[in-house]
Each structure stands twice: as C-alpha cells, then as structure tokens.
Amino acid sequence: MVAENGQDKAACYHQLDRCCLLVSEVFGNPNWEDWTNSDFVRLSHTLFRQTGVQISPNTLKRIFGKIRTGSRYYPQKATRDALAKYSGYTDWEHFVEASPQAESIPDQTIEVPDQPIVAVSVAVSPHPIGPSPQKRSGTWRWLAGLAVIALFIGGMATYRHFLTKPATTGAVQLICKNPIGENPHSANFQIRGLAGVADDPVPYVIEFGDGRRKPIEAEVSTALYNHYYEKPGRYFAVLKQGTLRLDTATIYLPTKGWVATAHMPHDTTRVYPIDVPGLFVGGRRSVGPLAAARAGVDTNRTFFIGFTNTQVTDIDADNFELTTQVVTSPDRAGVRCSQVGVTIYGESSQHTVDIIKPGCVYWAEMQFSDQHKSGSRDDVRFLGADLRRGGTLTLRVVDQRVQLFINGRRVHETSYKMPLKRIYGVTVEFAGVGAVNSFSLKDLKTGKPFDGNF
The missing domain is CATH 2.60.40.1930 (Macroglobulin (MG2) domain)
Structure with a gap:
C-alpha cells in the first residue's frame, strides 16, 4: 500500500497511529486500550457533531485496533480527513505534512582492532597476572564508541524536544x-x-x-x-x-432579566430565542411546546430550552446557596432522559450539574470549577433522579467546599481549588419542556440576594 504522497505502508500506519493518539487526547481519554463500546459510541457522535462525517463505532474500533482483522485496517480518505480535522488540522494532508517523519538512524559499526594473543607462563612469576595494556586499550575504545552513540541519540531527542516547543x-x-x-x-x-x-x-x-x-x-x-x-x-x-x-x-x-433560548443539537440553525413576556418574575414558569414550535423549533425532535439570567453580581461564587424547585419534561418525542442542568457562571470558571433519570446517568456532566466528572467515565449515579413530577435542588458552597442536595437529601460533597470569585449569572436548562417553580440564590456571608429570585 502506498499513500497519496508516496509514503510506504509502514509510514502510513505510523501516521495513523499518531493521529489516533491525538484524537484520544482531544477526546479526553488517551488510554484507548481501555476504551469500552460506549467510548467509541460517544466518539462517533462527537466526530459527527464537530466534523459532519459519520464514522460508525465499529469502524472506529477497527481504526484503533480493537477489532482484529487479517490485515491492519487503513481507513478511506474522508475518514482520515475527519480524524485529522478533529485533531486540529485542516485535513489529512495537512496532518501528514505537519507531522515529524520517522527518521532512520544509519547503522554504525564500531571497529575494534584485533589484539595480539599474549602467552603467559604461569611458572615464571609469583605475582598475580593483570590485564595486558593492549586489551585495556581495546576495552576503552569499545566504551568510547558506546558513548558516541549515546550522545548522538540524546542530541536527536533534545533537538526534537525543542522542535516541538511552541514557536x-x-x-x-x-x-x-x-x-x-x-x-x-x-x-x-x-x-x-x-x-x-x-x-x-x-x-x-x-x-x-x-x-x-x-x-x-x-x-x-x-x-x-x-x-x-x-x-x-x-x-x-x-x-x-x-x-x-x-x-x-x-x-x-449579559441579559436583561430572564430569557428563554431553545436549541437543537443536530440542526443547522441550532438556536431559537423564545419571546416570553413576564418570564418567571411575571408569573410564567415555563415554555410549552406550542411556544417553542412558534419560535421555529421542531418539537418532534430532540431539543433543549434554557432559561438564563446573566448579570454582574456581588454574590461570592465560593460562598453561596442556590435552591430551585423544578419539574422536568414528560416523555415525548425526542425526550427520553428528562434531564435538567444548572450552571453558575463565575469569574474564571463555572459550576454546572446535570440531574437526569437514573437510567441515563451516562450522559450526566458535573463541574465545580477545576473539578470535573462525566458519566461516560466516572461513577455519577448520585446524579440520577426522576423529577418529572417535580423536585427541589440545592447547591451549597462554603469556602470552595460543595454540597449537592436533591429533595433535601445530600447526595454529593466535594471541594475545588480554583476560586470563582463572583457570580456572573445562571442558566437552568431542560431537555424538552420543563418548569422552574421557584428560584433562590444568595450570598452566604452577606445574605445579599440575586436580582432575579422568585
């Protein structure tokens, strides 16, 4: 097999392996030998969202060597282009041209001169016999040759190290x-x-x-x-x-009060602002499917509606309490897991937590500043709760230590290192249609409330 640019078979597979490594690093799980079927399913969805190319989980398994075949699988050009694009390149040719080529180091033969054979008469001298000067000289030449090779290899490694540093x-x-x-x-x-x-x-x-x-x-x-x-x-x-x-x-x-925005994951338009006069503070607690459809949302497919209020506050993002009563979406077309996500925007990062039906916790995400957990790789069963009939969520943060409560029961506790300093707003987002019946956010040190509580 010869690639488009004339590379031989070994070079092609070398570039493919390197691209797989970059893909796994961008994906966030570089140890692909330990990947399960769900990891390949998730990568397939991610590649489609970011590149527009559909690569099946089984094809990805063949590319990454998880499915053994008679000969090593080499994907077609469109597939390689998608992998390269996901890794940060424009296409496969750009990836190959930018990649360091495997350089072959010429074999070096170290010649050791033949040494004369020295005959020693044991009976002549009563002293122990030491090594001859000629043999000692040959040993030093051999060690010097090894040192030259070591210096050469070390120099090449140093050169490549500096070559790959940011310019x-x-x-x-x-x-x-x-x-x-x-x-x-x-x-x-x-x-x-x-x-x-x-x-x-x-x-x-x-x-x-x-x-x-x-x-x-x-x-x-x-x-x-x-x-x-x-x-x-x-x-x-x-x-x-x-x-x-x-x-x-x-x-x-920033926004002017509460606003509602719908979005569809696999739609070209993606985002649909929904005009809801008096949202929350005026008595409206939700956006129904008819209002979403009037805004342009295809309610027969998967869609999300987020309620956002972004404003600069004096509330300490590392010492606050948020409590909200929500009702998640009933089962309907495009909605299977009935999740709700709450996000608190900070100065340098954010807090976000997804509450989802117990059977769907694979899709749950949680972040508290620099601490991240994902249902695809972590045990987040504590995020599983069915709130289709309503429930209460409480998030309490005291000096960067977090407690999460669902219906009054503490389900998780953790801490983070990077402070968020002040709060810049919040978002409550539902899969499908949902309702926010009450919302309360306050600073635990000063008692200052959020301008948007109801």
Missing part, C-alpha cells in the same frame, strides 16, 4: 477585542506572541468555550479570528497547542 516570541496571548456584547455576539480574537506555525508539527487550536473549535493557520502573529456566540452566558476561549493550554480569554453576554 513563541514572548508571552503568548489570546485577546478578545470585544469581550462583552449582546446576544447574539460576534467576537473578534487576536493571537499575539506566536512567530508562526507553518513548520510546527504540533497544531494550535482555539476552543471557543461553546463546544466549537478552530485550527490556527500559518502566520498567526497578526491573524484575526471571529466567532459567533449564539446564546447568552459567560464563555472561556482557550488557545491550545496540542493538549497544552497557552492562554484564555473571557467573553460575556
């Missing part, structure tokens, strides 16, 4: 030129401190904080990147090289 010209910065805007918002990003990435084998990428990402092209020192934020909230865009975080920029979209 920086000082502190690398990701700057948002308009970090605060209305909803929706077109944000302008500029990267400073990179000399260029044309010859760098490790790709650069911007992760915009809303699930989307963009690879960085060559000559980025003055490049401008634009991104469209569709929903209100607080986002943390990250500039990365491979898995290394270089810098973060914050984008903030």
Whole structure:
C-alpha cells in the first residue's frame, strides 16, 4: 500500500497511529486500550457533531485496533480527513505534512582492532597476572564508541524536544477585542506572541468555550479570528497547542432579566430565542411546546430550552446557596432522559450539574470549577433522579467546599481549588419542556440576594 504522497505502508500506519493518539487526547481519554463500546459510541457522535462525517463505532474500533482483522485496517480518505480535522488540522494532508517523519538512524559499526594473543607462563612469576595494556586499550575504545552513540541519540531527542516547543516570541496571548456584547455576539480574537506555525508539527487550536473549535493557520502573529456566540452566558476561549493550554480569554453576554433560548443539537440553525413576556418574575414558569414550535423549533425532535439570567453580581461564587424547585419534561418525542442542568457562571470558571433519570446517568456532566466528572467515565449515579413530577435542588458552597442536595437529601460533597470569585449569572436548562417553580440564590456571608429570585 502506498499513500497519496508516496509514503510506504509502514509510514502510513505510523501516521495513523499518531493521529489516533491525538484524537484520544482531544477526546479526553488517551488510554484507548481501555476504551469500552460506549467510548467509541460517544466518539462517533462527537466526530459527527464537530466534523459532519459519520464514522460508525465499529469502524472506529477497527481504526484503533480493537477489532482484529487479517490485515491492519487503513481507513478511506474522508475518514482520515475527519480524524485529522478533529485533531486540529485542516485535513489529512495537512496532518501528514505537519507531522515529524520517522527518521532512520544509519547503522554504525564500531571497529575494534584485533589484539595480539599474549602467552603467559604461569611458572615464571609469583605475582598475580593483570590485564595486558593492549586489551585495556581495546576495552576503552569499545566504551568510547558506546558513548558516541549515546550522545548522538540524546542530541536527536533534545533537538526534537525543542522542535516541538511552541514557536513563541514572548508571552503568548489570546485577546478578545470585544469581550462583552449582546446576544447574539460576534467576537473578534487576536493571537499575539506566536512567530508562526507553518513548520510546527504540533497544531494550535482555539476552543471557543461553546463546544466549537478552530485550527490556527500559518502566520498567526497578526491573524484575526471571529466567532459567533449564539446564546447568552459567560464563555472561556482557550488557545491550545496540542493538549497544552497557552492562554484564555473571557467573553460575556449579559441579559436583561430572564430569557428563554431553545436549541437543537443536530440542526443547522441550532438556536431559537423564545419571546416570553413576564418570564418567571411575571408569573410564567415555563415554555410549552406550542411556544417553542412558534419560535421555529421542531418539537418532534430532540431539543433543549434554557432559561438564563446573566448579570454582574456581588454574590461570592465560593460562598453561596442556590435552591430551585423544578419539574422536568414528560416523555415525548425526542425526550427520553428528562434531564435538567444548572450552571453558575463565575469569574474564571463555572459550576454546572446535570440531574437526569437514573437510567441515563451516562450522559450526566458535573463541574465545580477545576473539578470535573462525566458519566461516560466516572461513577455519577448520585446524579440520577426522576423529577418529572417535580423536585427541589440545592447547591451549597462554603469556602470552595460543595454540597449537592436533591429533595433535601445530600447526595454529593466535594471541594475545588480554583476560586470563582463572583457570580456572573445562571442558566437552568431542560431537555424538552420543563418548569422552574421557584428560584433562590444568595450570598452566604452577606445574605445579599440575586436580582432575579422568585
């Protein structure tokens, strides 16, 4: 087998293995030898969302070597393009060109001169016989040859190490030129401190904080990147090289009171603002399917409705209590797990927790600042609760120590290290239609309430 650029079979598989490693790192679980079927299912969905290419879980298993065949499987061009794009490259050719090629080190033969045979008469000398000067000289030559090889290999490793370091010209910065805007918002990003990435084998990428990402092209020192934020909230865009975080920029979209926004995961339009006069504070506690349909949502498919109130507050994000009474969606077309998610936006990160039907905890996510748990890899059964008939959620944070309560019962306790400082707003999001019957957020030290409680 010969690849498009003339690589032989071994080189093709070498590049494929390297791409699999990058994919697993971006996916967040680099030990793919331990992946189960659910991991490949989740990766298949993720690849489709981010690249538009559908790769079945079984095909992914063959690519990653989990399904053994008579000969090593090599995927078609469109599949390789999708894997490379997910890893941060434009396509497979860009990935191959940017990847360091496997260099062959020429065999080096160390010649040791033949040594004369020295005949020793045991009867002549009463003293112990030591090694001859000629043999000692040959041993030193042999050791010197090994030292030369070790220095050569060490030099190559050092060279490759510095070759793959970021091509920086000082502190690398990701700057948002308009970090605060209305909803929706077109944000302008500029990267400073990179000399260029044309010859760098490790790709650069911007992760915009809303699930989307963009690879960085060559000559980025003055490049401008634009991104469209569709929903209100607080986002943390990250500039990365491979898995290394270089810098973060914050984008903030405040609201005027409570607003409702629907979105569909697999729709080209994706986001649908819903106009609801008097939402929550005026007595309206939910958005029904008819109102969602009038806004353009296909209610026969999977959709989510989020209720957001983003504002700068004086409430300490590391010392607060949030209590809300919610009713999750009944079973309907596109809604199977009836989950509700609560997000508290902080200055440098966020708290978010999903409560979902017990049989669906695989899809649950939880984050408290720098602490993350995912149902796909962690035991989060405590997040399983059926709230279709209503229930109460309480989140209490005291000096960065978190307690989560469901219907008055403490189900989880943890702590985090990176403080969030102040609260910049909240979002309560339902799969399908749901209701928020009450909402209370207050600072535990000052007692200051959130302007939006009801």
